Amino acid sequence: MEPRYSDLQACVISPTAPLVIVDVDEVLAQFMRGFGAFVARHGFELRVDRFALFQNIYRPGESQHLDMIAGKALFDDFFRDGADDLDPAHGAADALADLSTRAEVVILTNAPEHGRLARARWLKTHGLDYPLIINSGPKGPPAADLAARTSGPVVFIDDLLPQLESVAERAPQIGRFQMVSDERLRPFAPSAPDRHARIDEWPTLKVAIEERLFP
Ligand SMILES: [Mg+2]
Known part of the structure; x- marks a missing residue:
């Protein structure tokens, strides 16, 4: 299924801005x-x-x-x-607040439509009030759509290897980072660090994102 058309259309990206596309569960939230x-x-x-x-x-x-x-x-x-x-992932809000002074931030989450209001409220409560796209299925198509609207560098952060692969396939120019916030889950998470950088702590991840966006 494609992302909600209205979410994607409503998302305004400056034509030259660096762009951060970020997942919620296990990336911003301790799902x-x-x-x-x-x-x-x-x-x-x-x-x-x-x-x-x-x-x-x-x-x-x-x-x-x-x-x-x-x-x-x-x-x-x-x-x-x-x-x-949900508790926020450690350091996520601070990292995005800092990045958002120099880049645009868009949240791309696969959540059921009936969870939209709760999700939007949660993001706002935890200092993560950025444009929200509720998606279903592979994230490659919406990420490619967003990336095509700016000439600036773009990064994508997710915990799920299939989503990173989907973005690599549809928009290989996007920098990809895998982050798994739950310490217990980390050893079990399938990864391909040669294809998608794996960094599970936000302070370190933020530095790597900066190196990609502002070389
Ligand atoms: Mg996730």
């Missing part, structure tokens, strides 16, 4: 911690023993994870009434 607390409130447990979303929710004491449909239902519920409880 697994917040989602884990949410599923715990519903009587389940989230076990971080692989890089997965719905395949690591368990009934306490059981060894077989919850089926995908039940897991997806919890995920949808989380975006309905749990998504305000």
Whole structure:
């Protein structure tokens, strides 16, 4: 599915500005911690023993994870009434605040449409009030669309290898960075550091982004 056309169209990019396109979950927000607390409130447990979303929710004491449909239902519920409880990733807001004095920042998140208001509210609450694009599916097409509007350098930050690959395929000129905010998840996250720089701490990531945007 394509990104919400209106979000992408509404996003105004200065024609020569450096541009930062950034994901939310596990990049700006500590998704697994917040989602884990949410599923715990519903009587389940989230076990971080692989890089997965719905395949690591368990009934306490059981060894077989919850089926995908039940897991997806919890995920949808989380975006309905749990998504305000996320903690921001350490250093993310400061890094973007600094970068935004010299570059444009656009947030490109794959969240369900029913989570839009909560997500926008959360971003504002945590000092991350930048233009928001709610997407579904691969991020290569919307990232390429945004990048085509500026002659300046562009970077893309995400935790998911398939999204980094999608951007590499559709807009190879975009600098790509992988960041995984959850320390428990880091060892399990598939990476290709020769293709996409992997930097899991915002202060270090910010320096690398600056080197790319302002050489
Ligand atoms: Mg993410």
